[in-house]
Amino acid sequence: MARPEEAVAALVASRDILLAAGRFRQAADREKQVAELYKGDAGDAAKARDAYERAAGWYAQEGAAATASGCYRESATLAIEVGDFKGALERWEQVAAMALESNLTRYSVKDYYLAAGGCYLAIPDYVACGNAMGFYAQQDPSFPGTMEGRFLHSLLTACEAGDVAALDAAVADYDRTKRVSGYMATLLRAVRKAVQDEPDLA
Known part of the structure; x- marks a missing residue:
């Protein structure tokens, strides 16, 4: 136009x-x-x-x-x-809560929780991400065992360790099964940058 x-x-x-x-x-x-x-x-x-x-x-x-x-x-x-990851995670969590209200949309909750968790990692706020994952498991007990739940756990573990190689490996493994593209690719680049930018306190 x-x-x-x-x-x-x-x-x-x-x-x-x-x-x-x-x-x-x-x-x-x-x-x-x-x-x-x-x-x-x-x-x-x-x-x-x-x-x-x-x-x-x-x-x-x-x-x-x-x-x-x-x-x-x-x-x-x-x-x-x-780059408004706080605003994004609030919306993803809201969308997840809405999806849980219907059996027709519950299946998508795992994707919304993954996106929200990724936003916590991009901020970065690893403690809040861990707390959120506990909340997600309460709301949807199946989430931790899903591919998305396991992927988010791997991302958090790599981020907490400041291990970029482990982060890249987790993303590559996930990408082999479920193509990483669009907003998720943008988000994961931000997560990676946050790990690289974190000061080494060791």
Whole structure:
């Protein structure tokens, strides 16, 4: 699209009319379109994230939990892109909590916990990551035994030891089974950098 700002302006005008009429679900649809424009044609991750957040809030208000969750996931991935790992982990944990409420979405919880745990490691806050993993196991007792749970444990162990080689080996092993790409690749690069930047206190 040659002029995404014009499309955004038109969508925002439509959104505001819908909000004034109390039609929050339709307003959320427009705001989601705004987010998609910012993410794609406009290339503005921060504005896209803000728009996804607003859309998610309105969807949740209208009881459209699945669509709200999708917007929160988009927000979380964009937060990783801009380096806001604290904001990202909060959203991943929220999405996980929402997923646990339905048998149809519980299967995805392991991916959300892995992403949230990775954000703790990227901050880096290894103590908080360990505590979070204990909480995840309480919420979903199957998580520690999943491939994602074992991978997160390996990452934390390597990070605590300051062992970049062990970290790389864990990532390579995981990648052989489940391709590391997109936001997860970005996140794992940040985790690796955090380990490299940690001062050697030995």
